Amino acid sequence: MGQIELQKVTKSFGETQVIPPLDLVIGEGEFVVFVGPSGCGKSTLLRLIAGLEDISSGTIKIDGKDATDLGPAKRGLAMVFQSYALYPHMSVRKNIAFPLKMAGMEKAAIDAKVEGAAKVLNLGDYLERRPGQLSGGQRQRVAIGRAIVREPAAFLFDEPLSNLDAALRVNMRLEITELHQTLKTTMIYVTHDQVEAMTMADKIVVLHAGRIEQVGSPLELYRTPRNTFVAGFIGSPKMNLLTGAVAKARGVETIGIRPEHVAVSKDSGEWQGRVTVAEHLGSDTFLHVNSDHGGMTVRVGGQMNVGHGDTIWMTPDANHLHRFGADGVRIA
Amino acid sequence: MATQASRAAARLMISPAVVLLLLWMIVPLGMTIYFSFLRYNLLMPGTEAFAGFDNYKYFLTDPAFFTSIKNTLVLVLGVLIITVGGGIALALLLDQPLWGQGIVRVLVIAPFFVMPTVSALVWKNMFFNPVNGLFAYAAKAVGLQPFDFLSQAPMFSIIIIVAWQWLPFATLILLTAMQSLDSEQLEAAEMDGASWGNRFIYIMVPHLTRAVTVVILIQTIFLLSTFAEILVTTNGGPGTATTNLTYLVYMQSLLQFDVGGGSAGGIIAVILANIVAIFLMRMIGKNLET
Amino acid sequence: MARAVSTRRKAIVTVIAWGIGLAIFFPILWTILTSFKTEADAIASPPKFLFFDWTFENYVTVQERSDYFRHFWNSVVMSVGSTVLALIIAIPAAWSMAFIPGRWTKDVLMWMLSTKMMPAVGVLVPMYLMFRDLGLLDTVSGLVIILTLINLPIVVWMLYTYFKEIPGEILEAARMDGANLRSEIIYVLTPMAVPGIASTMLLNIILAWNEAFWTLNLTAAKAAPLTAFIASYSSPEGLFYAKLSAASTMAIAPILIMGWFSQKQLVRGLTFGAVK
Numbered sequence: 001m002g003q004i005e006l007q008k009v010t011k012s013f014g015e016t017q018v019i020p021p022l023d024l025v026i027g028e029g030e031f032v033v034f035v036g037p038s039g040c041g042k043s044t045l046l047r048l049i050a051g052l053e054d055i056s057s058g059t060i061k062i063d064g065k066d067a068t069d070l071g072p073a074k075r076g077l078a079m080v081f082q083s084y085a086l087y088p089h090m091s092v093r094k095n096i097a098f099p100l101k102m103a104g105m106e107k108a109a110i111d112a113k114v115e116g117a118a119k120v121l122n123l124g125d126y127l128e129r130r131p132g133q134l135s136g137g138q139r140q141r142v143a144i145g146r147a148i149v150r151e152p153a154a155f156l157f158d159e160p161l162s163n164l165d166a167a168l169r170v171n172m173r174l175e176i177t178e179l180h181q182t183l184k185t186t187m188i189y190v191t192h193d194q195v196e197a198m199t200m201a202d203k204i205v206v207l208h209a210g211r212i213e214q215v216g217s218p219l220e221l222y223r224t225p226r227n228t229f230v231a232g233f234i235g236s237p238k239m240n241l242l243t244g245a246v247a248k249a250r251g252v253e254t255i256g257i258r259p260e261h262v263a264v265s266k267d268s269g270e271w272q273g274r275v276t277v278a279e280h281l282g283s284d285t286f287l288h289v290n291s292d293h294g295g296m297t298v299r300v301g302g303q304m305n306v307g308h309g310d311t312i313w314m315t316p317d318a319n320h321l322h323r324f325g326a327d328g329v330r331i332a
Numbered sequence: 333m334a335t336q337a338s339r340a341a342a343r344l345m346i347s348p349a350v351v352l353l354l355l356w357m358i359v360p361l362g363m364t365i366y367f368s369f370l371r372y373n374l375l376m377p378g379t380e381a382f383a384g385f386d387n388y389k390y391f392l393t394d395p396a397f398f399t400s401i402k403n404t405l406v407l408v409l410g411v412l413i414i415t416v417g418g419g420i421a422l423a424l425l426l427d428q429p430l431w432g433q434g435i436v437r438v439l440v441i442a443p444f445f446v447m448p449t450v451s452a453l454v455w456k457n458m459f460f461n462p463v464n465g466l467f468a469y470a471a472k473a474v475g476l477q478p479f480d481f482l483s484q485a486p487m488f489s490i491i492i493i494v495a496w497q498w499l500p501f502a503t504l505i506l507l508t509a510m511q512s513l514d515s516e517q518l519e520a521a522e523m524d525g526a527s528w529g530n531r532f533i534y535i536m537v538p539h540l541t542r543a544v545t546v547v548i549l550i551q552t553i554f555l556l557s558t559f560a561e562i563l564v565t566t567n568g569g570p571g572t573a574t575t576n577l578t579y580l581v582y583m584q585s586l587l588q589f590d591v592g593g594g595s596a597g598g599i600i601a602v603i604l605a606n607i608v609a610i611f612l613m614r615m616i617g618k619n620l621e622t
Numbered sequence: 623m624a625r626a627v628s629t630r631r632k633a634i635v636t637v638i639a640w641g642i643g644l645a646i647f648f649p650i651l652w653t654i655l656t657s658f659k660t661e662a663d664a665i666a667s668p669p670k671f672l673f674f675d676w677t678f679e680n681y682v683t684v685q686e687r688s689d690y691f692r693h694f695w696n697s698v699v700m701s702v703g704s705t706v707l708a709l710i711i712a713i714p715a716a717w718s719m720a721f722i723p724g725r726w727t728k729d730v731l732m733w734m735l736s737t738k739m740m741p742a743v744g745v746l747v748p749m750y751l752m753f754r755d756l757g758l759l760d761t762v763s764g765l766v767i768i769l770t771l772i773n774l775p776i777v778v779w780m781l782y783t784y785f786k787e788i789p790g791e792i793l794e795a796a797r798m799d800g801a802n803l804r805s806e807i808i809y810v811l812t813p814m815a816v817p818g819i820a821s822t823m824l825l826n827i828i829l830a831w832n833e834a835f836w837t838l839n840l841t842a843a844k845a846a847p848l849t850a851f852i853a854s855y856s857s858p859e860g861l862f863y864a865k866l867s868a869a870s871t872m873a874i875a876p877i878l879i880m881g882w883f884s885q886k887q888l889v890r891g892l893t894f895g896a897v898k
Contacts, residue, residue, distance in 0.1 A: 052794050073800035085795035089813040098809070099799035146799065341803065342722035345714035349778055350730065352711065356771045357737045363748035422642065430636040438882050439643035442650055445881035447832040449853045450870045454653050457863060464665040464863070466652070473668070499646065501892065508889045546893050557741045560834035564853050578835075581743040586750065586839065594747050602744035609739035613732055 002028045002063070002153045002186030004049060009058035011044055011210075018044055019210040021058065026154075026188065026203075031180050034190045035197040036207035036233070042190045043158055045207070049188065050156050051075050062153060073102070078147035079156040082163065084139045086131035086146075092118075093127040096145045103150075117145040120182075137168045144179070154186035161196065173199060194234050198222070206230050228328040231256045237286060239322070240296045246271075247323075252331055256322035259286065259299040262314045266306070269313025271296075278307050287312070361602070367595035374589035387596035396572050396580060397597075403487065404576040408555045410491040411498060412548060418495075419502030419547065420540065426503070427510045437507075444500040448560035455493045456482060456565045486566050486574045493561050498554075502547045509543035510536070549612035556605055577601050650874070657681070657867035664863035680868035688851070690869065697847035697873075699762050700837075701830035704769035705777075705823055711770075712777040713819070717811070719778075720785035721793060731782065738775040742835045753840055760842045768840070769830045777826055780891045784818025821887035824880055831877045848873040 004026040011019040018041050026032050034042040047053045049060065051072035060068050067075050078099070086095050093114055100110045118124045121141040131139055140160060147155055157176070161169045177200050180187050191197055197204050198218045206213040206221065206229070214226040218234075225231035231239045239256045247255045263269065264287070273291030282302050289296045289312065298314055306312060323331045371383040391397055426437060443451065459465050460481035468478035481489040513536065521531050557578045562568055568575035568583065575583070581601060585594025644651075655671065656664050663674040684690045719727045749768065750759075758764030788811070796810045834849045841850050852873055855866050881888070 050794075050798060052797065072794070072797045073802070077798070079795065079798045081791045081795055083789055083791050085789065085791040087792060087796075087810055087814075098796070098801075101809075102800035102805055146795075150799070338722050339724060342718035342724065345718040346730070348711050349715035349734070349774060352771065353734055353737050353774060357740065360745035360748040360752070361740070363751075364745055367747055425635065425639055425642070428635045428639075429632050430639050431632065432636065432640065436639045436643040437885070439647040441881070441885055442647050442878060444888075445828060445832070445878045446650065446874050447849050447852070447877070448834040449838075449849045450653075450873055451649070453852060453855055453866060454649055454870060457866060458652060458656065459649065464667075466669060469667055469669055496646070496649070504885065505889050505893060508886075550893065553739055557743065557835065559742075560838060560849070560853070563838060578741065578743045581746065582839070585747045591747050591751070598741075598744040598746060601741045605739055605741045605744075609736060612739070613736060 004154060004186065004188070005059075005061040005064075006049070007059040007061070009048060009060060010056045011041075011048055011053065012056045017056075017210070019048070022210070022212060024205065024212065024215070026186060029184050029186055031177075031187045031189065031200060031202045032205060033197040033201035033203070034188065034205050034207055035194055036192065036213075038192055040207040041210035042192075042207045044210075046079075046156055046158055046188060046190045050077055050079050076150075076153040077156055078150045078152035078154075079158065080140075080143045080147050080160045082159045084131075084143040084160075084163075086139055086142055088131055091128050091130060092123060092134070092142050092145075095131065095142055096149055099146060099150045113149045114145075117149045120148070120179075121145050136164050137172060140164065140172055141175075144176070148179075148183065152185065154188060157187065157189040159190055159192070161191070161193075176200065195236060198234065204234075206233060208233075224330065225256075225322065226330050228254055228256070228324050231322055231324070231330075237297045237299075240298075241324075242293045242296075244293065246293045250321075250323060252323040253326040254324040254328070255316075256324065257316040258320065259297045261317040261320035262296075262298040263317065264298055264300045264304070264306075265313045265315070266310070267313065269315040271314045271316075273312055273314060275306055275308060275310045275312060289314070364595045364598050364602075367591050368599050370592045370595075372591040372595075374591060383592060387592045388600075391584075391593055391596045391600065396575060399572045400575050400577045400580040403572075403574060404556060404578075406487055407491060407494065407558060407576055408552055410487075411495045411555055412551060414491070414495040415498045415502040415551065416544060416547060418499050419506045420544070422499075422503040423506035423510045423540075424536075426507055440503055441500045443497050444504075446497065448497065449564050451497055452493055452561040452564040455489070455496070460489055482566055483570055486570060490558075490561055490565060490574055493565070494555065494558060498551055501551070505547050506540060506543055509540055513539045546612075549608060552608045553605065553612065556601070556608070577604070650878075653867045654871050655867075656863055657871045659864050659867075661862055661864045664867070680864045681872070684865055684869045684872070688854075688869075690851075690872065693846055693848050693851035694872065696762050696765075696845055697831055697849075700765045700769060700847050701827045703762075703766040704773065704830050705826040707766065707770045708774050708777040708826060709781075709819065709823060712774060712781055716778050716781035716785055717807075720782050720788075721790060731779065734775040734778055738772070742772075746839065749836075750839065759840060760845045762845045762847075764840060765837060765845065765847065768836050769833060772833075772836070773826050773829055776829070776891060777822055780822040780825065780887075781815075781818060783890060784822070785815060787818075788814050821884055822891065824884040825887055825891040828877050828881055828884070 006022060006024045008021045008023060009019060010017060010021050022045075034045060036042050044053065048055050051067070051070060051074075055068065058068075059066060062075055062077075087098065090098065096114045096117055097110045100113060105113075114127070115124075118127055121144060123138065123141055123145060126134060126138060126142075131142065134142065143160070160176075161172055164172060173196060176187075176189075189196075189200060201218055203215060204218055204221055205215050208229050214221060214230045221230060221234045225234060225239075228241055232241060235258055237259050239258045240262075241254055241256045243254050247253055271291050271293060273289035273296065275287050276290050277288040279286040279288070280302065284302055285300050285304060285306070287298050287300060287306060289298060291314065296314070300306070325331050368387050369383060369385070370380050371386070372380045422440060426433065426440070430436070446454075457465070459467050462468050462478045462480040465478075467481065471478045479485075517535055518531055521535050526534065558576060559578050559582065562574055562576065562579050563582075566574045568579045577597070578601065581594050581597035584590050584597055657680055658676045658678070659670065659674050660677055660679070663670050666674075719731060753759045753764055758767070792810060792814070793806060796806045801809065831847075832849065834853075837847050837849045838853060841847070846854075852869060855869065
């Protein structure tokens with residue numbers, strides 16, 4: 001249960017094609033994250049899978065069966081919305097029970113399932129409350145509860161953490177990952193936050209202007225980004241992408257080096273630069289440097305004593321140097 | 333954002349309303365236009381004949397027509413000045429902290445819910461009446477001659493009645509707009525050294541502009557068709573002193589049974605109202621986009 | 623952030639505001655007071671404010687002489703009937719425009735509004751003739767039909783602005799949860815829309831109750847609602863202040879109370895959502 005296959009799927013709104021022909025296979029039990037900047041079509045893609053939008057052409061298969069023309073309710077998928085979309089006039093219990101009621105399940109069976117979900121999600125004390133009386137994190141859990149009681153073939157998450165504050169976001173990230181490990185159900189998760197993508201995904205799909213830039217495990221994407229877009233999007237702080245003479249010297253259009261793969265010295269090195277801002281995180285310090293080749297960011301140990309205005313020398317680790325051609329594509 | 337099936341359902345659900353309003357708009361209006369080109373009097377059945385623009389010519393050259401246009405304008409403008417001016421003042425006042433704000437609001441809003449015929453009769457008899465009215469009593473009490481409002485200043489009296497009914501509407505809308513003004517904006521202006529007067533001119537007035545425009549346009553639409561107040565108090569008189577366009581058309585068609593002439597007048601009223609309506613629609617249309 | 627205001631200032635504002643509020647309300651108050659006076663007290667000079675012989679006799683007389691309750695009932699049937707009818711037609715229309723907007727939705731909405739701009743006199747003659755020929759003159763059903771039509775645009779608009787506030791994601795969630803259109807409407811949409819529908823209903827009843835063009839022109843003795851019934855008091859022989867006041871009080875009381883409850887919705891409804 002839970003294999004989803006997109007074949008030559010396109011989507012146009014009027015004249016504008018937001019999703020050019022796209023193929024993608026999501027394996028059973030995988031945690032797949034669609035990530036990309038806003039407007040890249042990741043939410044549209046999720047809604048196409050959900051059946052909330054009609055696809056313009058192509059085929060969607062769920063567990064090998066053609067689901068292209070099935071309505072959202074018939075696809076056996078559950079979705080957690082960005083706004084949670086809880087029913088404000090129903091108690092938590094009724095919210096969670098709603099999909100079961102719609103499926104015509106018996107009252108006793110519904111109660112048992114709701115209780116079970118509430119236990120998993122720590123909502124036991126809140127079952128009789130209305131969504132309006134809950135905190136953001138609790139609402140989020142109710143939305144998840146409503147999804148899990150259906151035992152869907154796959155869960156769809158549409159930026160579910162974007163309305164939570166930073167601390168809660170980290171917690172919920174863990175909870176969702178744990179949930180995936182417990183349920184082992186396919187999950188498709190949309191986010192614009194590459195940290196969420198890196199930490200949660202089995203497989204990341206990087207989208208840009210409706211096109212898939214790269215599909216792979218978090219570490220594949222981190223180690224071997226297929227092009228400059230993925231290189232710049234995955235990883236925090238961003239990879240330094242340098243063009244001009246320094247790249248020409250290596251025979252390519254663009255070279256990329258991650259902040260953590262640059263050796264920094266106060267005395268000597270390959271590139272010279274002046275520190276504009278030093279961000280001390282304690283364990284690490286990120287230096288924003290005005291170098292001969294443009295602005296760069298490098299990481300140094302927390303104990304290194306550098307600050308604004310200091311001149312430093314930087315040497316890239318040749319093993320971790322990425323090279324890209326004129327079309328932005330990686331050169332091995 | 334929707335699927336094909338739901339689009340079809342949407343069209344089906346919207347059609348009764350659209351069809352009904354389409355009929356309501358086209359059929360009677362079409363008939364009015366048709367009648368306006370006929371010589372057609374209910375007292376002389378069977379003499380209907382095509383009259384070309386004669387009805388318009390008669391209606392437009394009737395001295396009563398110009399009086400009625402003038403009266404319509406005076407009535408609309410008079411009421412607008414009182415209600416918008418009074419409305420802004422009241423909105424500013426009620427926006428201040430005060431005890432019993434809710435009750436005062438309720439008192440101020442009340443006249444809007446009084447049906448036009450009742451307010452016209454109450455004012456006519458219990459306030460304006462030169463013998464038994466409260467104003468007459470007040471005049472006598474300070475040694476003045478009682479003033480016969482409805483015969484000596486008929487238009488003014490009607491303006492008072494209508495303004496009393498619409499002042500609550502203006503106040504309520506302007507107060508709502510006032511309360512939606514972000515108080516941090518006012519505080520920022522205060523920090524920037526703006527006096528109360530400056531804050532009023534540079535912050536509150538621009539914020540209220542839109543609400544004032546809406547009030548003016550909506551009231552104009554309704555005020556152009558003022559009818560019951562005139563029917564109940566003065567019957568358009570003395571002479572034609574309080575005959576507005578709506579009342580003139582009413583007299584022509586239902587009192588003199590001149591269907592053709594009344595229809596021509598009706599079409600003229602429609603044209604005038606549409607000029608106002610275009611502005612109103614623009615305002616509301618803009619709002620739809622936000 | 624609210625800030626402390628000096629008590630003195632607040633007191634002054636309070637006095638002025640109450641003064642103006644009472645002045646504006648005075649004609650209504652005076653009408654209510656007069657309705658409890660004898661005819662002699664009603665025109666007494668100097669006027670009597672509170673110290674007179676309170677009597678209910680006027681209310682009894684109004685009912686006996688003019689069959690007040692029939693007109694009251696006409697008003698009720700006319701305003702509630704036209705409102706319910708308008709809601710039945712408007713709810714599906716507003717629902718589809720709010721949740722399944724198409725390319726023309728905005729234009730349709732604006733066009734509906736434009737029908738409201740047409741002055742009633744523009745179609746007075748044909749409506750009168752049509753009513754005459756269809757035997758609808760002086761019937762309550764005739765009034766229901768015409769009031770439904772004239773208020774339909776406002777009802778659609780008000781519902782539309784309320785429905786617009788229901789987040790579309792909730793309806794999508796219901797669809798994902800397996801609700802078909804029917805269950806979506808019964809379990810999700812309706813409960814969320816009830817407050818909006820109720821306020822629309824309230825405002826529309828008020829508007830219909832007070833409508834004084836068609837009710838005056840299309841009815842005579844039989845189907846006259848309160849607007850037209852009260853107008854009959856304008857003839858000189860009907861000039862009894864206390865009885866006029868009693869009839870007026872009864873005509874405005876129900877709507878005054880309803881109106882006070884719907885103040886907030888009033889703004890939105892009457893400005894078609896342009897001011898909230």
